[in-house]
Amino acid sequence: MDGDREPALLADLDQWARCRHENTALIPGRGVQLTWDDESPGTTGTVRPDGTTVRPDGTVRPDGTVRPEGTVRPAGLAFDRWGRAYRSRPAEDRIDVIRDGETVTLGGCRGLFDRPRGLAVDDGQLLYVAEGGTGAGRVTVHDVWADRVLRRIPLGTRSHRRTRTVDVVAVGDRAYVLMARPARILVCHGRRGPLPGPRPSPPRCRGPLTPLRIAARPDGTLLLLWRRPGTPYSVVTTVYGDMVAEAAGATDLTVTADGTLFLGLGDGQPFPRHLRQEGDRTELEPVDATGYDGGAVAAAPDGSVAFTTARGIGRTGGPAARHRATGRVVTYRLDSGAYRTRWGRLFLDACIPPRTEVRAGFLTGDDDEPPADALPWQPADRGSFTIRRPDLTPPLPSMALLDAVGTSDGFRPLLRRPTGRETPWAQIPANDRYETYESPVAAPPGRYLWVVLELSSGTVAATPRVRALRVERPGHQLLRQLPRAWSRIEGDADFLQRFLAPAEGMLHELDARAARRDVLVDPVTVPQEALTWLAGFAGLVLDRRWPENARRALVASAYRLFRRRGTPGSLAELLGMYLGREPAIIEQWRLRGLPGGLLRGPAGPDPDDPAAAVLGRMRVGGTTGRTDSGTASAVEDGYRTAAHRFTVLVHDRLSAEQLGVVRAILDLHKPAHTVYEICESGSGMRVGSRLHLGLTSVVGPGARWGPAVVGRVALGGDGVVGVPATGARVHETSVVGEVRVG
Template sequence: MLRSYALVHGEDQWRRAAFEDASLAPEDWAVQLAWEVVEPEAPDAPNATPPPAAGLAFDPWCRLYHSLPEAGQVERTLWAAYDLLDPQSQRPAPVALFEAAPLPAGEFSAIAQPVGALDEPRGLAVDADGRLFVAERGAGRILIYDLWERRLLRKLVLAGARPLDLASDGRRIYAVVEGSPDLLVLEARSEPRRLPIGLENLSRIAAGPAGGLWLLLDAGAQDARIVRLDAPDDVLAVPFATDIEFQEAETLVAARLPGEDFRRFSIQPGATDELPPIRARDYDGRGIVRTPDGRIGFWTRRGFRHAVPARVRYVSEGRVTTFRLDSGEFQTVWGRLFIDACIPANTQVRVHCIVADEPPEGAVLLRSPPANTETVEIRRPDLSPPMPPVALLPADNARGLRLHRRETGRELPWVRQREGDLYETYELPVIAEAGRYLWVMLDLSGNTRSTPRVRSLRAEYPSHDLLRRLPRLYSRDPPAAEFLRRYLAIFEGAWQDLESRAFARRALLDPHSAPPELLPWLAGFVGLVLDERWPVERSRVLIEEAIWLFRFRGTVPGLKRFLALYLGRDVILIEHFRVRGLGGAVVGGDSPLAANAILGAGFRVGGALGEPGQVAVLDQGRPADGFAVHAHRFSVVIPLTLTSEQREVVEHILILHRPAHTRYDICTVDAGMRVGVGLYTGLTSLVGRSAGFDQLRLGSSSLGRHAVVGRPAPGTRVGSGRLGGDTRVG
């Protein structure tokens, strides 16, 4: 007999429950014990007045910039060149950015910038084009410095305004101005415009990776608070916060005074949960930054450091009570309860079940939010099922049922846990009277160092009906009948698992639902031998399309689809006879019409985009031996950079599924795109980041192969140049 399940899973459903000394883990929305911060044994004494703010910023080349307001200087440090765990690693000395060397003449007139020439530089920001913006508070201006060309582009003077902090969302820069309720928005070559927000005491600003601006008001004060620009009424109070920065797309970090841990918040639509803090030893209190590898960095008297996870202490006991689960029928005998949980050593989860057909009148348990939650907004609270009546709650000293770990895994047929998933499925019977409604109460307990986690629960209904198949003698006495029902549930559960698997056995014949270990067996039904080097998900699609692939084996569509299934991207297959004739570049696809559109002469096609020894050169459109050049040959252009294993798999596919009399060349983007060597417009011309080019690195790049020198000149993009300066008309 197939059963139904009542489910509690996910953020929205758990937030409608009642929490008591328990919280939600935002990373997987699992229930856990509430936590509190463990202060260090000898913490530094918090400074009542934090020092003036300074700026930290990274450029696209992972170089760190640090402003020194008192010295009037901005330093550049090679962040990745120093390893704290390597005792042999030596920190490179910082380089002063604004030194005394003169700048190029012309529109940007030479200005001597000795060390200390800047007047109290504060905030720093770098845009997507590698331009550094410096908020020079004392001089009331913003300096724009081109890091690539190492020259000062602009000095943007703000009339009577003092910039404090800067933030970048890519192209645009947002500036906080002292004493102003508005923000300034500017780009490297555009004039600033005011963005009215109407907030007083603006101090710091942070731009979220997923969009949105966050503002810190009254930095370093008792009433410091964080607001979001598009929702200024949602205020997050963080006393003595000195700076804010995003660690991830939805994780906001608030730095506090020196000696105090950084607080972290998970910013979700409609809810803000506090995460375990991170420790910042010797933080100077002047600002933080997100490093290119996703950590939070700060400055100390010993230089740049990274924040590390702080140790937290969990409460010993907590409780979560679900909302009402409805079976839809009165006098329902509930079956088993399945719970996906992670229960470490010295922790425990016990369960109470409350069942009723008609809940008694009176007070009900109040719905309370999770601990460590700052703000929460329940979507459609009127749809939340009722909580249990207080009269039905178990006594305070009542001990719930313990969980039994299922050795066979989840009860759902043919469902496997993800690799690396620490959650296991536990089971216990619902020991309660018959009733339509069910409430589940979870008692969590731990040792203050670790906590159990419950991700989801599923209540099975109705229970088995084996008692009805036995003589009435065995169910006359209610206590004996209840014991026998629970006893028979052990065997009925095993039968139910077998029956469910038999009923869902069709899942074994579907390549998208079959377990990975059964894929070779399933592939044998269509005469396919799987290559273990293929990813599992692509092997599933290969089995699904195997019949079609065998039907078109050895043809251009078949080879292209076979390679696309493995690589996850379409490839270009060029038959050499289609580019025969006068030679030259071809516009369009591989159709005969496009193959005859000639733009010039002296081009060639071949392996690795024209590797010597693998290509035939077309000299002014007259090949020396047209048959040897074009007959039974084809090239496969792959717009990817292949690893050695991927290249071996591609060659294996071509050897098995190409026509036996043909020869092939494999062309990837590693060799680049070179005019005169296999470059055909619309066929082998790949423009963009996927073309395999990167910035030139000395000692590790080959010029003309996979590296590019320099960057596009100014004036090649609308809005990036200045007429008369670096852009000319005509």
């Protein structure tokens, strides 16, 4: 029975957009759902240049005006790679550093910054502070790791005395500084710059606008928030003036990693969201932002959106929209390819929260010509999508047939499938909230089929969502195996078709699984519950603490890795599968050599003298040192401390569970006679723990800066090892001679 039927599929946005929508919204990645009211908090609609707000259906709000303008409190909010939040307080001339509920002042004192407004942290962990105090403003570059100011960049000119520093955004290792009066953008790169950036262009025919904020999409495209002075009218455009979104009273904007634009609206109002996909812009449901003070909005490293509050920072909550009670989607004509076809089962990938419901109705026909009274097409209320070749869309059903389904008991509830997808061996990811629902197609035989989905909700806070639709064509053929007299009457045939459908469906799915049993021996496609069974063929006992993708990679590489089990390369690859990045494995015997280099103080040549300064275990090369009578004992001690020992350098901080898994991997796969040590690099390299220049650590980023020339730079006098911008330090106040490391 495998392969005797193929489904008719609706899953793409282009397909859903060709259907008729009533009180529904088309959201990328979610499918079809109930739309929300235009008066929902945080709903922007369309803002006219005269200040009035227009609903998506083209009508003006009853009051004819937008919501009152919120108080604009310019502030800044940014995050570094360690999750620390930096929140500026312009009125107090300070920046707060917030982590794990604790708040400290950056730099340890107030007054270090002059009315700090915009904040941004680049990939090099440099904090750029846009200061809008006296004069024309400036940008301060602060090293967050070394906790010191690297540079202050004045941005004023004599020709532009009224120029003000407005905001700053980081893209990679560069910072784009937004200036106002006139509007311009400058580029800063650590100690370089400022250089001229792209020239911002306001949108056309929108009147006088002033740039208020700047943000960047994941692809580096710059977005600007413009506002008309003295009014709440504001728009978001690209740096070249292309319209992105309109809002009333917007105070800040940010873009998350998936490209979703969040707009801050006034004090405590929900945040509107806009998603851009394939050139189309979709307004998503606004999210709750309780406590927002109208200051700054920023995307956090964990994927959430944070905002400033009176006490510190807050996070956005769930949707704040009020959804419609009912909605309907009518699909275009689906073709089975044969007349008098008995359609099979309907499958829906849907998310149906409590107190919501999705029901399905069906219309069939054999007429090839479009219905004379075909239902007119109507787009979704929200989430407009540009249809490619709309002239190729199959016709919608007859209005008379649709009215018959609506007045009779033609809509049937859906049954959630306890076994998941009907596709052989298909698994629903753990983070996927969409489940598969099933219903038989209760309609007379016909070549063409129309599906009517009715969405309803008993609460304005929730809505059902339908992401994909599949219909079997044709249905099962068991009626051909029964006596013809049993199905000669159409009513009897319809009853038997539906009565036998559940049992035949189970047999068909078992047959399809048997035909595709080859996926059980493929580590990439094997179902998760059978992965342990497959690993048993290689003698592996999988650790459930490993991520699923790491367990699959381990099973796929088991035979290759076990051929060189116990080698540094095999251990590094095993650990890299779990950690996502291969660690460095240093065998101690490779660094044995003679005693390492000593940085001596003024006390004398005796190595046992406590005045001799020893820089941890730092060894430059392998044989640097002084040969004396203690060489033989030092070599003997090297065998005792270095032979059969190795160090695993992990390029991150490990949690307690991760550390336990790493130790379990090493205990199981290392040679039995060896001893290991785990060293976490964490935030950076640590001198005194496991620093080997040229092998495990590199001081400075490399060739970007000019080299030190022997004879022109006095090492110990005016030379700096590395680049101060990176902030690498031997100690809080350690200075080797007069040379700073970092």
